[in-house]
Every structure is written in structure tokens, then in C-alpha cells.
Amino acid sequence: MAHGPSPEGRASAVRQKSVFLNLPYDARFRSLFLAYVAGNSAFGLIPRATLEIPGGARRLDRILALMESRRYSIHDMSRVQLDRRPPPTPRFNMPFELVWRLDTTPVVQTENILGLSLRPSHGDCRNR
Helix, strand or coil: HHHHHHHHHHHHHHHHEECCCCCCCCHHHHHHHHHHHHHHHCCCCEEEHHHHHHCCCHHHHHHHHHHCCCCCEEEECCCECCCCCCCEECCCCHHHHHHHHHHHHCCCHHHHHHECCHHHHHHHHCCC
């Protein structure tokens, strides 16, 4: 007789402890990325990011699938900025992914989603 939780029970337990990190992955953000991973791990959570998913499927599909399969979600909005390539248009992928998460999460669970911005004018798209 097998003891312990079923595979479905283990998957549910992992989902309950997993957090999707929607963060920049470039070199300038590396220290903060590591801080997010370490901080979430210290709280017993399992940090997950699209970096761990091999290519093949469309990037947006990979992001949405990973995001929707996690209980918690952290979206760092501190890097919503103008694209450096002409024309200088704002990069709204991070806010789009946050809105997608809010739209696909039942209202009773929205306390499990955290959006962060360290800049008080993150919505201001003017050059500085």
C-alpha cells in the first residue's frame, strides 16, 4: 500500500507554494532578480520564471501558462520605460501580463498578486 500524497496532491501542494516572478532578466536587474528569488525562497515559496521554460512555443504562451499555473504572482513594474529603438514607444509587456493575470484570477484570490513599482511616475512615458 502506497503512503503519502497522490501525484495530484503533490502537484496541488507545489502550486500552493509557487510564485510566478514577472521581472526583467537583463544584467542591470540581476541583483534584484536574485533578491526576489532568495526572498521568496526564505518564505518557503518556490520562485518560477519564464527563464526556466525552453523555447519553442511563443513567449507569450509560455508566460501565460506558467503564470496561470501558480498561486502567487509578483510583477515588478519599475522598468516600464521607452524602447530605445525608434520610434520611442513605451514597453508595456509587463503591465499587460499583470492585467492578464488579474483578468484570469478569480476576485477572491487577487490578494495573491503583487505589482511593484519603485518609481512614482511609472506610467509617465516621457523621456527623462
